[in-house]
Amino acid sequence: MPSEDDLFLPGRRHVLGLGLAGMAASALPMPAACAFAGASMAKRLDDLLDATASGYGTVGYSAAVLRRGRLVHVRHAGLADRDTGARITARSVYPIFSVSKLFLIVELAKAVGRGALDLSTPLARVRDGLPEAWRGITLAQALAHVSGLPDYIPDFVAPTEDQALAAIRDKPLRFATGTRNDYNQTNMLFARMALEQASGAALTALAARQFRAAGMRRTGYHTGYPDGAVRLPGLVSSYRPILGRGGLPAPFALPSMPNYAFGSTGVFTTMADMVRWSQALLRGDLLPLGALRASWPPFPMPGGAAAWHSHGWEYYRHGDVTIVGHGGDVRLVWRHFFRTADPGDCATVIYFDNGGRSTFDRHRLATLLADLVMPGAARATELWEEELFRGLASGRWRQAIDLLDAAAPPDAVEAIVNRVGYDAMQILDVEAALFPFAWNVQRFPGSSNAHDSLGEACRALGRIEAARASYARALALDPGNARIAAILRDLASPPAAN
DSSP, rough: OOOGGGGGTTTTTOOOOOOOOOOOOOGSSOOOOGGHHHHHHHHHHHHHHHHHHHHTBBBBEEEEEEETTTTEEEEEEEESSSTTTOOOOOOOOOEOGGGGGHHHHHHHHHHHHHHHOOOOOOOGGTTTTHHHHHHTBHHHHHHOOOOOOOSSSSSOOOOHHHHHHHHHSSSSSSSOTTTTEEEEEEEEHHHHHHHHHHHOOOOHHHHHHHHHHTTTTSSOOOTTTOOOOOTTTTBEEEEOGGGGOOOOOOOOEEOOGGGGGGGGGOEEEOOHHHHHHHHHHHTTTTSSSSHHTTTTTTBBHHHBBBBEETTTTTEEEETEEEEEEEEEEETEEEEEETTTTTTEEEEEOOOOOOOBSSSSHHHHHHHHHHHHHHHTTTTTTTHHHHHHHHHHHHTTTHHHHHHHHHHSGGGGHHHHHHHHHEEEEEEEEHHHHHHHHHHHHOTTTTHHHHOHHHHHHHHHHTOOHHHHHHHHHHHHHHOOOOHHHHHHHHHSSOOOOO
16 A cells, blocks of 8 residues: 555545545445446546646646545646746645635634634634724624735735734724624634633744644744745745736745734745644544534525625535635635535535736635535536636637626526636626627627626726716616616716815
8 A cells, every 4th residue: 555645646636535555444334325336436636637737837736625524536747946847746835825814713613612712702802902993893794704804915914913913903894893794814813812822832932742642744834924935845936927917927925924923924834744734623623513504504694695705715606515614826726615404415625826927716626626526616607617718818708708608507607607707807806897798799789798797807807988888777777776776876977076
């Protein structure tokens, strides 16, 4: 039987669900979705990873898929460093940015489970001298990112925690607490403070115990702040798209953050270690499964919808599937999928890369990988959305939209294209979003929503006359739409003087 690390060797493609030599397949029977001819499922997973890497010009990546806590597929591909030609291997170390929050989240759940921490605690009990508007905000609201707090990480990060809070204490709340979702790092700063206060130990010490319990061998918090760079054996080089995504991505120097930011970032790890951590988490080795699952309910918003975060986890639900996890930067994601009524029926996907020609939705890639081993993990239209977005990002819009229009369910096409337009606005740029929005207007001229979306993109680009025309057409098709009418009144007003 190969060693555990051998399962992660470069270029290896594995479907492990049916057992390797010397491993008892009967120890944990695989569900029907994974009781497949291994090569066929491995090919489907690799084909999706290959299409993604090719479409977005990814330099190098590592990916792992687990089903019911058992590793069923792992892959390392591409380059760790473009200049030297060093390849991604099982020993490649990645900075995981906000995926680091997972370790804080688990420590918080442990503290709550043993009664050391109450998430209804107001921030006034976490730190003295806070502005009045902050004092009543609870830890639960901070972890759901509905606090409205200003963000301490804008374009500049203060050298100390005290200076960071002093820099934002006189800023107003971004919105009334509990009324909106708005992810920011100040929320996690307070979460780290509360954990350390309740536990009497630093997050780094608590997480180090977690790493040891999971058998993680090459994982830790690191920083070169303020002047140095993190240097670790096997550390991948990082890359960013150039403007317009027209050429090779440019080398990117990792930002170094001060230690007080470790509630948000700072962990470096390998794919093998993250698989070990995931398996330990799902076995209940890191905290009791009851306490873990108690951190997975939705956080309700005033209108009845769930917040995008709950207890620090990213949170999403569709149909009978709940999805929790966390992304990091625009390149990495840990995502766990489970049947809401049966959390043991689950899949976990970990995806890390070091950049590429274009950014893309790593969450959607993780979801599509999960769907291959746990059918229903993805929404019905999610693969169409990914293929269309990939075509847009890689300069093959016309081919991708023609394929979608010919093959997708006719009643789903407008919504798919509209979603890809908004994805483009958030992930690529507003200019890219004009392609899907303009196509929808031409294809569905009687849709108020199509004209509304195009108007929004034109307005964001400062093309006010085009925006007015689009919004006017949208209102003509939906005369009772008060929101669009208000936008048109705003566009008709002269710009405010500086």
